[in-house]
Amino acid sequence: MKELIPFRWPKEWTDASYLRWLKGTPINCLVGEHAPPFPLGDYEFVKWDPAQPPAGVTIREGVWPRVLPASKKDAAEAGATGAAWVDSNAGVIRLAQTLEPGKPVWLDYTAPGGNEIVPLDRFARAVAEAQAYGAHWIITLSPAFSVGLAKESQEAAAAWKRIVAALNLFQAHPEWKSYEPAAVLTVVSSFEGEAELLSQEFVKLVPRRHLACRIVRTQDLSESSLRGQKAVVYIDAQPPEGEVRKKLMAFAEGGGLLIAPQGLAGGEPAEVKIGYRIYRAGKGRIAAPPEAWYDPYLLMGEVHQLLSHREDVVRVWNGPDMNSHFVATPSQDRGVVHLIHYGSGLTPPVTLGFQRRYRSARVLTLEGARTIQPFPGGLGEEFPVGEFASYAAVEVMS
Amino acid sequence: MKPHAMDSGRVLTRRQAIAAAAGPYLAAVAPSALASSPPLVSAARCASYGEAVMPVLRKMFEQLGGIGSLVAGKTVAVKINMESPLRERTGFRPAWYSRWTHPDVIRAAVALFAEAGAKRIRILESSCEDDHPLEENFILGGWDPDKILKAAPNVEMENTAGLGYGKRYHRIEVKGKPYIYPGFDVNHSYVECDVMVSMAKLKEHRILGLALTMENMLGITPVTIYGESAGYEEPALRPYGRRTMFETGYRQPSEPSPKEVDPHSPRDPGYRLPRVIADVLRARPVHLAILDGIETQTASETVTVEPGLGRKIRLVQPGVLIAGLNPVATDAVGAAVMGFDPLADRPKPPFERADSFLRLAEEAGLGPRDLSKIALRGDPLKDLRFSFREQL
Numbered sequence: 001m002k003e004l005i006p007f008r009w010p011k012e013w014t015d016a017s018y019l020r021w022l023k024g025t026p027i028n029c030l031v032g033e034h035a036p037p038f039p040l041g042d043y044e045f046v047k048w049d050p051a052q053p054p055a056g057v058t059i060r061e062g063v064w065p066r067v068l069p070a071s072k073k074d075a076a077e078a079g080a081t082g083a084a085w086v087d088s089n090a091g092v093i094r095l096a097q098t099l100e101p102g103k104p105v106w107l108d109y110t111a112p113g114g115n116e117i118v119p120l121d122r123f124a125r126a127v128a129e130a131q132a133y134g135a136h137w138i139i140t141l142s143p144a145f146s147v148g149l150a151k152e153s154q155e156a157a158a159a160w161k162r163i164v165a166a167l168n169l170f171q172a173h174p175e176w177k178s179y180e181p182a183a184v185l186t187v188v189s190s191f192e193g194e195a196e197l198l199s200q201e202f203v204k205l206v207p208r209r210h211l212a213c214r215i216v217r218t219q220d221l222s223e224s225s226l227r228g229q230k231a232v233v234y235i236d237a238q239p240p241e242g243e244v245r246k247k248l249m250a251f252a253e254g255g256g257l258l259i260a261p262q263g264l265a266g267g268e269p270a271e272v273k274i275g276y277r278i279y280r281a282g283k284g285r286i287a288a289p290p291e292a293w294y295d296p297y298l299l300m301g302e303v304h305q306l307l308s309h310r311e312d313v314v315r316v317w318n319g320p321d322m323n324s325h326f327v328a329t330p331s332q333d334r335g336v337v338h339l340i341h342y343g344s345g346l347t348p349p350v351t352l353g354f355q356r357r358y359r360s361a362r363v364l365t366l367e368g369a370r371t372i373q374p375f376p377g378g379l380g381e382e383f384p385v386g387e388f389a390s391y392a393a394v395e396v397m398s
Numbered sequence: 399m400k401p402h403a404m405d406s407g408r409v410l411t412r413r414q415a416i417a418a419a420a421g422p423y424l425a426a427v428a429p430s431a432l433a434s435s436p437p438l439v440s441a442a443r444c445a446s447y448g449e450a451v452m453p454v455l456r457k458m459f460e461q462l463g464g465i466g467s468l469v470a471g472k473t474v475a476v477k478i479n480m481e482s483p484l485r486e487r488t489g490f491r492p493a494w495y496s497r498w499t500h501p502d503v504i505r506a507a508v509a510l511f512a513e514a515g516a517k518r519i520r521i522l523e524s525s526c527e528d529d530h531p532l533e534e535n536f537i538l539g540g541w542d543p544d545k546i547l548k549a550a551p552n553v554e555m556e557n558t559a560g561l562g563y564g565k566r567y568h569r570i571e572v573k574g575k576p577y578i579y580p581g582f583d584v585n586h587s588y589v590e591c592d593v594m595v596s597m598a599k600l601k602e603h604r605i606l607g608l609a610l611t612m613e614n615m616l617g618i619t620p621v622t623i624y625g626e627s628a629g630y631e632e633p634a635l636r637p638y639g640r641r642t643m644f645e646t647g648y649r650q651p652s653e654p655s656p657k658e659v660d661p662h663s664p665r666d667p668g669y670r671l672p673r674v675i676a677d678v679l680r681a682r683p684v685h686l687a688i689l690d691g692i693e694t695q696t697a698s699e700t701v702t703v704e705p706g707l708g709r710k711i712r713l714v715q716p717g718v719l720i721a722g723l724n725p726v727a728t729d730a731v732g733a734a735v736m737g738f739d740p741l742a743d744r745p746k747p748p749f750e751r752a753d754s755f756l757r758l759a760e761e762a763g764l765g766p767r768d769l770s771k772i773a774l775r776g777d778p779l780k781d782l783r784f785s786f787r788e789q790l
Contacts, residue, residue, distance in 0.1 A: 309537040378541035
């Protein structure tokens with residue numbers, strides 16, 4: 001099935017001449033409430049009706065990706081992390097992919113309106129963010145952007161060029177789509193009922209800590225989904241039962257760390273760590289919290305500590321307003337780290353470190369590509385990625 | 399107020415519990431070395447980290463008369479300098495080349511303390527970001543803490559930003575007339591020790607001018623009580639935020655910790671911060687001060703410079719280690735190595751924005767800042783001088 005790359009036809013574009021902006025780009029699907037009144041050629045049209053989303057596509061409402069603007073002088077909105085609050089679509093996309101596996105995910109949102117002026121070059125970040133997580137943003141230009149293109153303004157044309165560069169970058173690397181998240185932690189949950197808020201917020205928050213994870217819905221849990229994993233956090237109100245319990249216990253007994261609500265193990269714990277009772281289970285361990293979880297941010301920090309930052313598959317320095325998403329082949333001999341910068345301007349010089357050794361790396365941005373060489377770091381080899389504007393892909397090879 | 403049960407079965411208030419808890423330990427912390435006159439300070443050339451550090455530091459300790467009498471059979475607390483943000487670097491250079499005490503210096507000192515008979519060595523730092531175990535924060539920065547933990551037997555780490563591994567805070571009181579605070583409540587590690595070592599980076603400070611071994615001791619105060627997210631009714635459960643109250647006095651510490659002696663005193667950070675340092679040092683004396691100036695940065699103690707300062711951060715290699723048995727004397731030598739006059743005071747460099755903490759500490763009886771009153775050992779000062787303000 002052909003992959004559709006959606007673009008919302010601007011109402012300001014009133015005739016077929018505007019199709020020139022799409023010509024030669026990967027965009028192949030127009031979205032709108034009504035089909036434009038002229039022949040569309042090879043472009044597929046998808047009628048937009050929120051009540052009846054197109055078949056075969058998962059639609060999710062997204063947010064304009066960015067560091068939230070300052071509400072006080074010189075201060076960005078602070079989040080639970082204490083760092084500036086970032087609006088990101090990473091969790092929404094990954095949850096959609098987990099809950100509706102196999103279906104393409106489209107994000108539906110527009111740039112902020114009102115008094116807020118959004119620089120046009122930020123639209124490329126929205127495109128790249130969705131693509132990095134294997135989804136598509138329904139590219140929706142602001143009125144200023146579409147009018148700017150209609151008038152052939154330099155600023156709009158340059159911003160459009162960046163959007164096309166982002167699309168082309170991902171089109172040139174179809175292998176990235178076949179890669180799986182590189183992680184040693186798996187989040188298992190029903191993602192509904194009592195666990196819905198906690199589990200879904202957990203998944204939304206983890207990218208900000210650069211805590212890599214796989215996400216598995218409870219009913220989809222299989223032995224293969226835990227292969228190569230060092231820890232599982234089972235986020236539900238009650239401990240697992242039946243087949244799920246058997247699989248998770250087998251994981252722990254085989255040497256893994258199972259973090260789950262109280263009730264899987266009893267008696268005297270082997271140790272107590274950050275309040276968690278740690279029980280031996282075969283070759284592995286079961287960690288039970290001192291009380292029922294209620295705060296996804298605290299839970300995330302606790303899981304990261306129980307696992308240890310030592311197990312981070314990728315480490316990011318100078319990336320405070322950044323998500324990292326590392327996907328790789330099953331053997332992890334090749335992979336790519338998607339870095340999405342949510343702040344404005346250039347990043348500081350970014351450095352990446354990896355759990356395993358890679359021979360070389362290539363940095364691909366919307367501006368170009370370059371090869372970088374590793375240098376010895378305190379925990380292994382590190383790669384000097386350097387500065388970039390909104391998005392960088394770092395391809396690594398063993 | 400919640401009552402706190404004590405071992406005797408007596409029920410005390412939280413305030414009484416904190417104050418009473420410090421009592422048994424305070425007698426053990428009087429620094430005999432402070433009495434030595436003139437105080438010994440050793441400064442030496444050390445061109446690089448790695449294996450080069452240990453022999454230089456060993457010789458420096460010998461020049462101080464040996465550390466055996468100080469640490470043998472004792473619990474040694476080592477307050478290191480690990481400035482937040484933990485994941486930020488100066489360019490591509492890890493923080494230990496610019497803002498943190500380099501782990502190689504910590505490791506060498508730990509090995510030498512053990513060699514001299516230390517019973518237990520505890521590496522301490524409080525994070526403004528989190529309550530992770532300190533080991534995790536080394537990893538966040540990109541260093542393997544095992545390299546320090548395995549440098550000697552009985553080496554431990556603790557993040558002292560909050561209660562840490564302790565069950566309650568402990569009161570330490572300022573000896574003599576306090577400038578700002580009569581005392582502080584701190585993590586157990588700073589009273590459950592026999593020897594206090596401050597091991598800092600040779601670097602500048604946006605307010606104080608210099609961030610050396612004395613400024614490093616501000617970090618013994620828990621973020622849960624003195625940080626921006628400190629509780630009001632009681633210490634916060636988790637630490638977050640800088641100790642802005644020390645700078646601006648915009649609020650008082652969490653209950654029941656000691657409040658300022660004069661809440662109407664100037665709120666100028668340049669007035670307050672150097673005085674708070676002198677208060678902390680009189681409440682928790684330092685027996686051994688070590689400055690890592692092998693590699694560092696100019697202009698700031700963080701990854702950013704104060705707007706309007708007109709200077710940029712430069713990574714530099716002064717190639718110097720300094721150690722002394724008195725923190726004021728050690729910092730005075732550090733100031734001189736950095737190209738400043740330790741006898742200078744506001745508004746002369748480096749004290750353009752603050753009263754000299756060296757002068758205030760000296761006046762508080764903590765030690766001399768006049769180089770003529772310091773017994774300097776090691777390499778001649780003129781050979782070690784590295785002017786920070788000339789690094790453009």
